[in-house]
Amino acid sequence: MNSKLEQLYWLNNTNSESIGTDVNELILTGLENNMELNYEDIYEIQKKSTRFTNEVITPEIVTQFIKKVIADDVDVLVPWNVYGELIDAIANHVKNSTLVSKSDMLAKITNLMLRDDKHHIETGDPLRVLDEYGEDKFDLICSFPPLGYKVKTEINNQKFNDELNHLLILKSSYLLREKGQIAFVVTENFFKREKANSILPILEKQGVHLDAAFYLPPGTLTNTGIGTYLVILSHTKFNDLFISELKSENLDQVVESWKNRKESKILQNGKLVECESFTSYVKIEKELEIKRLVNKSNLNTVPFTNLEISINSLSRNENDTFEHHVNTIYLPSIGLSDVVENQQEMKIKPQNYYQIILNDNVNASYLAIWFNTELGLLVRESLMSGSVIKRINKKSLLRTSVYLPEKSIQQRILNIQSKIDEFRNELDSIENKAWNYPNSYEELNKRVEKLNREEGFSEWIDTLPFPLASILYKYYAIKDVTSKKEFLLHFFEAFAQFQVVLMLSAYSKNGSNLDEKYIYNIDASKITRATFGTWVHIGENMSKKLRQLLEDSPEQCLRLFQHKRKGFIKMISSKQIYNILRKTNGYRNDWKGHGGVESTTEAKNRLVLLENELHSLRKVIGDVNEGYQLIQPGTGHFSFGLYHCNCKLLKGTRNTFIEKNIEVLNGLDIDNLYLLEEDAYEPLVLLPFIRLMPSPNTQVNACYFYNRLDQDGVRMVSYYFDQDADVKIQDNSIQSIIDNLNIN
Structure with missing residues (x-):
C-alpha cells in the first residue's frame, strides 16, 4: 500500500472515499493491530484526511522549541492532551507528567504511543479536571488546544465567554510553581486588553506575566492558514516582551537571543517590545518596512490627526449615503480597495468606507492616490486587526501617521500626474483614430513618434x-x-x-x-522534455x-x-x-x-x-524588479547570528556584475542562484533550471536555461550566447527535482 493512511483505511474495512471515518478511530485501530506509527505519521494522516478534527497534533517546531529550552527533572502538566506528542518530545527531561484527555479514545492512543510509566492520564473536560488538583504544582504547563473555540465558564466566581485556550491558561496558572513556565499556542486575540474580563490583564494581576511571544507563520498549523503564537508566561515580570518568528532555520539563534534577552539585528531572530502595546508580530513587521521606505524616500511623518477634520461612517442601512463635503476621501475599512475621492468611484458597499473630511494641510487628490501606493497600502495593512476578517477601526486610524512631502511638492507631483494623464489621453485619441480612420496613418505615426x-x-x-x-x-x-x-x-x-x-x-x-x-x-514527464x-x-x-x-x-x-x-x-x-x-x-x-x-x-x-x-x-x-536582486553567492562567514556573503548582482545587460556584501539568516550555496528582496534577510534559493556558468568551449560565463533530460546528461541552452549556445552537463539534482514533482 502507498501510505499509512491507506493502511489504516484498510484495517478499518473502509476506503479513502469515506469521509465520515473518524481519524482517531483509524489511528487507534492501527495501534491496536500493532501497526508501527510515529508522530510524523500521525501528522501526515491528519493533513491528508478529509475529516476535520479539533484534535490537531502539536506542530513539530513547537515541540522542538520546548525540547531545547526545558530544564531537567521537571513535573509537567498538559491540560489539553491530544496524542502525547509533547511529552514524547521531552521525555528525557520529565520526572512526572500529567495529561488531561477529553475522551477515552485519546487517552488510549496516548498510552499506546508513549509506552512508559512516567505519565498519568486524566479523562474529562479539562476545565473541570483542573479544579481537582488543589495544591499540586508543576514546573512546566504546556498545551496546544483548538484555536478559536469559545466556551462559557466560571473561574473564581467570575463569568467568562472566551476562547478555550485562554481559559485553560488562566485555570492552569494557579498550578504553576514559582519558577515554572507556561507554554501555549494562541491567536492574536490573546494580546487584546480592551474587555473587562480580558485574560492577559487578569493573569498579570495574579502575578503571571508574558515573557515571550514567538510567531508561528501561516501554514505552521495543519488546520488553519492564519499566523499564531507560542507564548511563554511565568511569575517573573520583565520590562519588555521578547518577540521573534519561530522556524527550524533560526531556532538555535532565537533560543539564544531569548535566553539572553538580547535583540538581534533582524526582527525574525528577536526584538524587545513594550508588552502592553504589543498586538501583532505582523504589525511590527509592516511598521519596520514602512520605516525603511520612509527613510529611503526622505518623507515627513505627519500624524493623521493633523490632517482630518472628522471621520464619519454609515450605519448598516443599505440606503444610507454620505453627505457631500469638499476635500474629502473615502477609505475602505475592510480589504484593500482603492481609496477614492467621491462615492461614485466606490468598489465595495458604502457601509465599508470611512468618509474622511480633510483640512487645508493636505490635498485630497494627493492623499487618495498616496493611500493606494506601496507605502500607503502598507500603512493601511498595519492598521488592520482581527483573526479572520481584518478591518481598520477608527481608533487605530486616529493613532496612525502618514508620510508625505511638503505641500508644495504634493502639488508638483499632482501636476506631473496631470501631464501623465494628458499623455494617456493623447495615446487613447491616437488609438481611437487609428482604428476608425486608418487612412490617416501617416499623421498618426508622427504623433506617436513625438x-x-x-x-x-x-x-x-x-x-x-x-x-x-x-x-x-x-x-x-x-x-x-x-x-x-x-x-x-x-x-x-x-x-x-x-x-x-x-x-x-x-x-x-x-x-x-x-x-x-x-x-x-x-x-514530471512533461518537464523531462x-x-x-x-x-x-x-x-x-x-x-x-x-x-x-x-x-x-x-x-x-x-x-x-x-x-x-x-x-x-x-x-x-x-x-x-x-x-x-x-x-x-x-x-x-x-x-x-x-x-x-x-x-x-x-x-x-x-x-x-x-x-x-x-x-x-x-x-x-x-x-x-527594482526592489529585487538575483544574486550569485561567493565566499562568506557567520558573525553575530548572520551570514555575511560577497555576492554578484545578476541584473541588467552587462556580464561584468556588480559585487555587494549582503547579510542573510543562513549560509548560501555558491552553486545556486538566489532571489533576494531589497533589505531582506531571507533569499529564495532557485531550483537549478537556470544556471550562470562557464561555457564548456570558451570558459566565458553565460546564462543557461534547462531544456531537457537526455540519456547522456542535461541539455542546457543559452538564448543570447551564440558561441556556445547548446551544452550538456551532468547534474543528478535536476533529475531528482523532476522526479519529486510527482510527489506533490
Whole structure:
C-alpha cells in the first residue's frame, strides 16, 4: 500500500472515499493491530484526511522549541492532551507528567504511543479536571488546544465567554510553581486588553506575566492558514516582551537571543517590545518596512490627526449615503480597495468606507492616490486587526501617521500626474483614430513618434534580471528584422520558464505546509522534455493557485516567497502575463508549423506582433524588479547570528556584475542562484533550471536555461550566447527535482 493512511483505511474495512471515518478511530485501530506509527505519521494522516478534527497534533517546531529550552527533572502538566506528542518530545527531561484527555479514545492512543510509566492520564473536560488538583504544582504547563473555540465558564466566581485556550491558561496558572513556565499556542486575540474580563490583564494581576511571544507563520498549523503564537508566561515580570518568528532555520539563534534577552539585528531572530502595546508580530513587521521606505524616500511623518477634520461612517442601512463635503476621501475599512475621492468611484458597499473630511494641510487628490501606493497600502495593512476578517477601526486610524512631502511638492507631483494623464489621453485619441480612420496613418505615426522615448526602453531592460535582460538586449541592439524576431521569441520562452522556476522554487522550499487546494500537481514527464508551451501551461495553472493563496492568506503567500511586499508575487501570477505568453507561444507554433522561407515583409509583420506583446508585458511588469536582486553567492562567514556573503548582482545587460556584501539568516550555496528582496534577510534559493556558468568551449560565463533530460546528461541552452549556445552537463539534482514533482 502507498501510505499509512491507506493502511489504516484498510484495517478499518473502509476506503479513502469515506469521509465520515473518524481519524482517531483509524489511528487507534492501527495501534491496536500493532501497526508501527510515529508522530510524523500521525501528522501526515491528519493533513491528508478529509475529516476535520479539533484534535490537531502539536506542530513539530513547537515541540522542538520546548525540547531545547526545558530544564531537567521537571513535573509537567498538559491540560489539553491530544496524542502525547509533547511529552514524547521531552521525555528525557520529565520526572512526572500529567495529561488531561477529553475522551477515552485519546487517552488510549496516548498510552499506546508513549509506552512508559512516567505519565498519568486524566479523562474529562479539562476545565473541570483542573479544579481537582488543589495544591499540586508543576514546573512546566504546556498545551496546544483548538484555536478559536469559545466556551462559557466560571473561574473564581467570575463569568467568562472566551476562547478555550485562554481559559485553560488562566485555570492552569494557579498550578504553576514559582519558577515554572507556561507554554501555549494562541491567536492574536490573546494580546487584546480592551474587555473587562480580558485574560492577559487578569493573569498579570495574579502575578503571571508574558515573557515571550514567538510567531508561528501561516501554514505552521495543519488546520488553519492564519499566523499564531507560542507564548511563554511565568511569575517573573520583565520590562519588555521578547518577540521573534519561530522556524527550524533560526531556532538555535532565537533560543539564544531569548535566553539572553538580547535583540538581534533582524526582527525574525528577536526584538524587545513594550508588552502592553504589543498586538501583532505582523504589525511590527509592516511598521519596520514602512520605516525603511520612509527613510529611503526622505518623507515627513505627519500624524493623521493633523490632517482630518472628522471621520464619519454609515450605519448598516443599505440606503444610507454620505453627505457631500469638499476635500474629502473615502477609505475602505475592510480589504484593500482603492481609496477614492467621491462615492461614485466606490468598489465595495458604502457601509465599508470611512468618509474622511480633510483640512487645508493636505490635498485630497494627493492623499487618495498616496493611500493606494506601496507605502500607503502598507500603512493601511498595519492598521488592520482581527483573526479572520481584518478591518481598520477608527481608533487605530486616529493613532496612525502618514508620510508625505511638503505641500508644495504634493502639488508638483499632482501636476506631473496631470501631464501623465494628458499623455494617456493623447495615446487613447491616437488609438481611437487609428482604428476608425486608418487612412490617416501617416499623421498618426508622427504623433506617436513625438511621444516615443527609446532611452526609456533600454533603461527598463536594465531593471530586469540578467538571464532575461541579456536576451532582450540582443533584440534591442541588433538591426536584422528576422534576428530581432527570433530573439523576441527566445525572450518570451525564457520569461515563461523563469516565471515557473520562481514559483517551483518557492513551493519546493516553503510549500510543504500548504493546503492541497493551493498546489498544482505537475506531470514530471512533461518537464523531462519541456517546450515553450509546457512552461506556459504549468505557469498558467500554478499562477491560478498562487492568486487564490494571495487572496485567501496573503501572509502565508508572502512567506512562501520569503517576501514582505506583494507586488512581485502579483506580477508573476498575473493573468495578463499568461494571456501574453499564450499568444506568443501560439505565434511561434503557427510560424514554425507553416515552414517555408520567410519573406522580409512577413518577418516585419511578425516582429510587430511580438513587439506589441512586449509592450503589453512591460506594462504589467513595470518597475517591480527594482526592489529585487538575483544574486550569485561567493565566499562568506557567520558573525553575530548572520551570514555575511560577497555576492554578484545578476541584473541588467552587462556580464561584468556588480559585487555587494549582503547579510542573510543562513549560509548560501555558491552553486545556486538566489532571489533576494531589497533589505531582506531571507533569499529564495532557485531550483537549478537556470544556471550562470562557464561555457564548456570558451570558459566565458553565460546564462543557461534547462531544456531537457537526455540519456547522456542535461541539455542546457543559452538564448543570447551564440558561441556556445547548446551544452550538456551532468547534474543528478535536476533529475531528482523532476522526479519529486510527482510527489506533490
